[in-house]
Amino acid sequence: MNEFYAFSNSVLLGTTPILWAALGCLFAHRAGIYQLGLEGLMLIGAFASIGGAIAFGSAWTGILLAIAACVVVSALFWLVVVILKANAIIAGLGLVGIGLGGTSFLQRVIFHTSGAVSAKAVIPTPVAGTATGPASILGSLSLLVYLLPLAVGVVWFVARRSNFGLRVSASGQYPFAATAAGVNVRWIQLGALCITGAMCAIGGSALSVGSLHAFSYDMTAGIGYVAFTAVLFGREAPWGVVLASFIFGIATALGIFSQIHAIFGLPLEFIQMMPYVVTVLALWFAGWRWPQAGNAAAGAFLELRE
Amino acid sequence: MVVLGCRDVLVKFGETVALDGVTLSWQSAGTVHAIVGQNGAGKTTLCRVFAGLTRADHGQVIVGGVEYPPSGQARLRKAGVELVHQTFALPPHFTVAEALQLFRSDGTRGGFYRRGAIERRWAGQLESFGFSIRADAFIRDLAPEQLQAVEITRALASGSRIIVLDEPTAVLPPEAIDGLFARLRVLATQGITFFVVMHKLRDVRAIAETVAVLAGGKVVLPPTEMSTISDTEIARLIMTGSAQSSVSGASVRAMGLHDEGRTLDDGGSEAGPLDVSVAVAQGDDEVAQDSGASPMVAQDSGASPMGDPALAGGQPDSSASSAIMRVEHVSTVTREGRRGLQAFSVDVHPGEVVGIAGVEGNGQQALVDVIVGLEAPREGHVILDGRDVSHERVAVRRRLGLRYIPADRQSRAISLSSSLWVNAMAAPVSSGYGVSGAVRRGFLSERLLRRSGEERLRRWQVRYASSGQAMRELSGGNLQRIVLAREVDEGARLIVAEQPTQGLDLGGTELVWDALRRARRSGAGVLLVSSDLDELFALSDRLVVILGGERVAVLRPPYDRTALGQAMVVGAAS
Numbered sequence: 001m002n003e004f005y006a007f008s009n010s011v012l013l014g015t016t017p018i019l020w021a022a023l024g025c026l027f028a029h030r031a032g033i034y035q036l037g038l039e040g041l042m043l044i045g046a047f048a049s050i051g052g053a054i055a056f057g058s059a060w061t062g063i064l065l066a067i068a069a070c071v072v073v074s075a076l077f078w079l080v081v082v083i084l085k086a087n088a089i090i091a092g093l094g095l096v097g098i099g100l101g102g103t104s105f106l107q108r109v110i111f112h113t114s115g116a117v118s119a120k121a122v123i124p125t126p127v128a129g130t131a132t133g134p135a136s137i138l139g140s141l142s143l144l145v146y147l148l149p150l151a152v153g154v155v156w157f158v159a160r161r162s163n164f165g166l167r168v169s170a171s172g173q174y175p176f177a178a179t180a181a182g183v184n185v186r187w188i189q190l191g192a193l194c195i196t197g198a199m200c201a202i203g204g205s206a207l208s209v210g211s212l213h214a215f216s217y218d219m220t221a222g223i224g225y226v227a228f229t230a231v232l233f234g235r236e237a238p239w240g241v242v243l244a245s246f247i248f249g250i251a252t253a254l255g256i257f258s259q260i261h262a263i264f265g266l267p268l269e270f271i272q273m274m275p276y277v278v279t280v281l282a283l284w285f286a287g288w289r290w291p292q293a294g295n296a297a298a299g300a301f302l303e304l305r306e
Numbered sequence: 307m308v309v310l311g312c313r314d315v316l317v318k319f320g321e322t323v324a325l326d327g328v329t330l331s332w333q334s335a336g337t338v339h340a341i342v343g344q345n346g347a348g349k350t351t352l353c354r355v356f357a358g359l360t361r362a363d364h365g366q367v368i369v370g371g372v373e374y375p376p377s378g379q380a381r382l383r384k385a386g387v388e389l390v391h392q393t394f395a396l397p398p399h400f401t402v403a404e405a406l407q408l409f410r411s412d413g414t415r416g417g418f419y420r421r422g423a424i425e426r427r428w429a430g431q432l433e434s435f436g437f438s439i440r441a442d443a444f445i446r447d448l449a450p451e452q453l454q455a456v457e458i459t460r461a462l463a464s465g466s467r468i469i470v471l472d473e474p475t476a477v478l479p480p481e482a483i484d485g486l487f488a489r490l491r492v493l494a495t496q497g498i499t500f501f502v503v504m505h506k507l508r509d510v511r512a513i514a515e516t517v518a519v520l521a522g523g524k525v526v527l528p529p530t531e532m533s534t535i536s537d538t539e540i541a542r543l544i545m546t547g548s549a550q551s552s553v554s555g556a557s558v559r560a561m562g563l564h565d566e567g568r569t570l571d572d573g574g575s576e577a578g579p580l581d582v583s584v585a586v587a588q589g590d591d592e593v594a595q596d597s598g599a600s601p602m603v604a605q606d607s608g609a610s611p612m613g614d615p616a617l618a619g620g621q622p623d624s625s626a627s628s629a630i631m632r633v634e635h636v637s638t639v640t641r642e643g644r645r646g647l648q649a650f651s652v653d654v655h656p657g658e659v660v661g662i663a664g665v666e667g668n669g670q671q672a673l674v675d676v677i678v679g680l681e682a683p684r685e686g687h688v689i690l691d692g693r694d695v696s697h698e699r700v701a702v703r704r705r706l707g708l709r710y711i712p713a714d715r716q717s718r719a720i721s722l723s724s725s726l727w728v729n730a731m732a733a734p735v736s737s738g739y740g741v742s743g744a745v746r747r748g749f750l751s752e753r754l755l756r757r758s759g760e761e762r763l764r765r766w767q768v769r770y771a772s773s774g775q776a777m778r779e780l781s782g783g784n785l786q787r788i789v790l791a792r793e794v795d796e797g798a799r800l801i802v803a804e805q806p807t808q809g810l811d812l813g814g815t816e817l818v819w820d821a822l823r824r825a826r827r828s829g830a831g832v833l834l835v836s837s838d839l840d841e842l843f844a845l846s847d848r849l850v851v852i853l854g855g856e857r858v859a860v861l862r863p864p865y866d867r868t869a870l871g872q873a874m875v876v877g878a879a880s
Contacts, residue, residue, distance in 0.1 A: 163417045166400075166408045173397045180395035181409045 003261070005136045010256050012137070013211060015249025016145050017042065017203040017220070021227035022234070022241045023155045024199025029236050030159065031192035032172030036092025037077060038200050039224025040099025041070050045204025047103040050215040051110065053119035059209040062121070066201040073098075074197030078190045096224070104217050118214035123205075142210040144202060151199075156238040168192050203227070226252075226279055233282040244282065251275040307371045309335045309499050310356060310387065310468055315365035317351055324351040326523040331368065332516065335467070338490055338500045339529060340514035342507070343544055344783075344811040347520040349503045350392070353470045356501070358383035369468070388461035392472040394453045398446035402456055403428045405445055409460050431463050432456075436489055451482035458489075462498070470501040475509045476809060487513045505811050507537050519543045544812060629653040629689075630707070630831040631677070631800045636686030638672045638855075646672035648855040649686065654800060654831035659822065661846030662835040665874050669855035670835050674804050677833065678710045679703050691799060704737035707799025707830075711789055711806045711818075719789045720777050727759030727773040730792050739797055766791040783814035794821045801825055804835045819845060839867065 021038050028035035045066040052062030077095055081088045104114070111117045122142070129140030138145075159165040170178035171185040171192075178185050207223070208215045226248050233247075234240030251274045258271035311331030317324045325348045332339050343349050354360035356367060358379050366373045367382055374382040396405045403425045429441040437455040445453070454474060461469045475483050490500055490513060504510050510517055511532065517540060519527035526543045527535075632653040638646035647669050654660045664670055675681035677688055679700040688696045690706045712718035720729050734740040735755065744754035760773045768787045770780065777785060786806075794801060803822060807815040822832050822845060836842050842849060843865050851859040851873040859873035 157418065161418055161421065163407070163419070166404055169399070170397050170408050173399050174395075176393070177395040177397045177405070177408065180391065183408075 002132075002136070005134065007253060007257055008137045009139055009141070010253035011246070011249050012141055012145055014252030014256065015245050016141075016148065016210070017206045017223050018227045018230060018248050018252075019148055019242065019245040020144070020151065020203030020206055021200045021224060022230040022245050023151055023238070024196040024203070025227055025231045026155065026159065026196075026234075026236060026238065026241055027168060027192040028196040029231050030165075030172050031168045031189045032175070033081060033189055033193065034088045034092065035077070035193065035196050036089055036228060037095025037099070037224075038196075038227050039220055039222070040095040040097070041073060041197055041200035042204035042207070042220045042224050042227075043099035043103050043218070044073060045070050045201030046208035046219055047106065047204075047215050048201070049205035049209045050117055050119050051106075053121040053209050054117070057121050059119070059121045059123045059205075062119070062209050063123075063202060063205045066205050067198045070197035070201035070204075071194045074193045075190065077197075078193045082186050082189050100218060103215070107215070107217070114217065116214040116216040119209060121209070122213045123210045142206065144206040144210045152238065152242055159238055164188075164191070200224070200227075222276070226275060229279045229283055233286050235286070247282070248275060248278060251278040308333060308368045309370065310501065311368040312352075312355065312362075313366045313368065313373075315352075315355060315362045315367070317348075317355060317360060317362050323523055324348050325355070325362070328352065328365070328520070328523070328525055330518060330525055330528060332499075332501075332529050334515075335499045336494050336497045337515045338494055338502060338513050340510045340517045340532075341501060341503050341520065342505070342510055342517060342540065343520035344813050347544075348523040349520055350472055352520065353389055353472050353501070353503060356470055357387045357389035358385070359389065386464070386466040387468045387470060388464055388466040390454070390457045390461055390469060390471045390474065392476065394457055394477075396445045396453060396456060398444070400445050401425075401442050402432070402439060402445065402448070403441040405456065406431070406441075406460055406463065410463055428459075432459050435459050435462055436492060449482075450477045451485060454478065454486065455489075462493070467497060468499050468501070470503075472503050473505070474502055475504060475506065483509065483512075507540060510540075511537065541812070628655055630656050630691060631833070632687075632689040633673070633677065634687045634689065636673075636676055636683040636688065638676060638681060638684050640672065646855055647676065647683075650852070650855060650857050651686075652833075652850050652857065654833050656799070656829045656831055657826055658847050659826055659832040659834055659845050661842040661849045662833065662852055663839070663842050663849050663861075663870060663874060664852035666837050668852050670804075670852060672855065673852065674710075674802055674835055677802055678708065701737040704733060705739050707797055709793040709795070709798045709801045711793050711801065711803040713805035713808060713835075715782075715785060715789065720785060722778040723776055725774045725776060726763060726768070726770055726780070726788060727756045729777055729788050730759040730762045731755050733792055740795065762791040762795070763788065783810055783817070786810060786814055786818060790818065790821050794825050798825055798830045800831045800833065802833045802835070805837065806834070807836075807838065807841060815841075839870070843867075 021042055025035055025038055048066035048069040049059065049062035052065030053059045054062075056062065056065075073095070077091060080086045080091050107117060108114060123144055125140050125142050126146065127135055127138040127141065131139045159168070167178060167181075167183045167188050168191075170181065171183060171188040175185045178188070203223075204220065207219055212219070227245070230241055230244040230248055234242070234244040254274050255272040258266070258268055308331045311329075313329050315325050315328045328348070341349055341352065351360060355362050356369075358367075358374075361379050362376045364376065366375050368374070369382065369385040369387055372385065374385065397408070400408070403421070406428045407419065407424050425441040432439050432441065432455070435455075435458065437452075437459060439448070439452050439455060445456070448456070454477065458469065458471075474486060478486060487509075490502075494500060502510075502514060504514075514532055516529045516531055517527070517535065518525065518529045519540060521544065527540070632651075634651055635649040636647050636651070637649055640646050650669065650673060652660060652662070652673075662670060662673065672681065676683050679695070679698065683696055686696070687694050690703055690708060693706065695703050695706065716722060721732075724732075731741070735750065741750065741755065741758070744751050744758055746754065756773060763770065763773060766787050768780075768784055768791065770784070777788070780788070801822065803818075806818045806822070810818065819841075822834070826832055832845075834842065834845055843863075847863070849861040849865065849870065850857055851861065851870065853874065861870060861873070
């Protein structure tokens, strides 16, 4: 039983950054923009929150700084993709490069190290890691995990039950209708991208100030791409994205779990490959089962290039 | 008081003048007013100017007696003139309630809504305007007339009393048009003023109380009571602005008119002014008989059906050996696994137009796809010029003389982003015919190809600035001209024309009909697939009726509309 609790704990830990980023990316997708730069945004968020936590002595201030940084970067991404009409895929990959290189550069300039930068100020963990029994499921998980149900509810409400949500999906699915309704598609897309940026910042912070209490080079290790996939696999619907993120979270947890317990005697590397295998299989499944999924974003993307 | 009007309105798009000093005014509210004119006459631009969507370069718009100069565009947009677009501005993945909510975000608290609440609210609105549409239905599941109803509801819900409908009948199946008109009439009695932009005079006659005519961006007829003007006069005014200075018999018939001299009030016993069918069913014969006496038809002697040697020679011989194309017992299965064609046979002879009549979706698409080579028959054969091409590539078929005028212009016929000459030459180059003159040292020369493309464009009188400009810059009629320039050439032996005049105005329709008639005269066979019965009657030497993928009847002129209707719906005519 204890092993089940420990495993559930790993699932929550692994799902949290994926879900924060994916919930944000949902808005970019619904607005018709492929935001492939989640990985870069999460790295910037992770770095900025550690930097802020060190500078101001508060992890919450660190997260605010991270949000601010990612919103600014997202606005620049909007400028490049929507206004200057660059290819969103290429710009997204560029954003990942900027995230990787930029955080590594600033790490050397500000902290004079290429190793890990740790902060003393962290996000509170309501249940201690020493807890036993069912409570150990939540052991040493930060408040950012507890905030997730609230975030899911708010995202669902904004995406599915608000005028802003209607405008976002009209802009993505059928810009002509949005324009006819007096909606400025570009401004809506800016808003959607900024929400994506802010939530990626929290996702990145969940990794740094929220769990490892440190920043190290490329600490996201592909979580951004997994989150992007979760949005496709979740068919751009809030609940679908939650489900997809949990599937990827479970695959991640299996990887961590296998370092401690041998699973069917399979090699460790094989188990650690699982999250990515699951990602590829999910993409294949989504493409086969719902060939039109993601078309909305692709369609608007084509339109933007015109 | 002036309900709606404009004074001296000038609108330019770059070098093109769309509206050239237009002055119009309508006085009576609670009525239906028509605005007619050819494609490119400036009707849509005028609608957009009224709704405040396009800014005039000069002049005033008058709404409810208030003048709005170009600088007052933002105020004009709130003045309550609602435009119902030709293309529906409704996102397919939305429910009806969501789509309406997108346009009218009131009734929400803090920008949030409850689904049940907006569904009830919009269901009530739809019902109050007389539309029975579920508010929780998805837009993508609605029929065109329902989409239009949602758009009209959207416009009315804003509290607007003036609604402009841009080509409302163009998107509707014929049987839905009466319903729309009935609805507009009821709403008009409640004080709503409608402005409808239309192509077909028959529709104008059916709904409008006044008509105004635009030609070449100018007003050629100010709003005039329908009862004081004849269709022939309106038709003349519409055509004055076109490149063709004369009104041909074809265009008059295209508009659903009787032959010259017969006015609406003393029309034939059953040929009421609104019932064009009878006129057209007998039209070809009647017009031909008195073609000498009718000046309008006389000018068109070349295009008049009776002027055709092929037709004058009587029915083409139906022996299979002389056919240019034979479809023999072809059966197909659609991608969804449903049955397409059912042992369908049809042959087309040189110098013959064979019409395919049927309610849409009864296998017409499969038939066209099998002939042009986009789909292989499951059973049966397609013989082109004596050769079995059932499984041959498109290029082989084109080299044998197959030509295709697709219904879906934008995805099948042309590339909007490519240049004019490329569009005119793409098929010859990719199929390898008619380009031997452009070969230099074993390679195709772009310069020579372009020259040959320009020659085609000139021959078809396409109006363009440079043959290198993109297709999207041309108007609908000009686009179809380029399709014709490519598909109706010397090498054409069999032309498959699929809804060739859909969305075209009178001038464009006349051009296409003319082209097909000329092709027939020069010995090509034409397979005409159309849902426009007037068109089928006017052009076809023979009508093959398709129902559920089966051939259920063959009709010969003189056509009987009732018999055809019965064959189309229930199969074999009695």
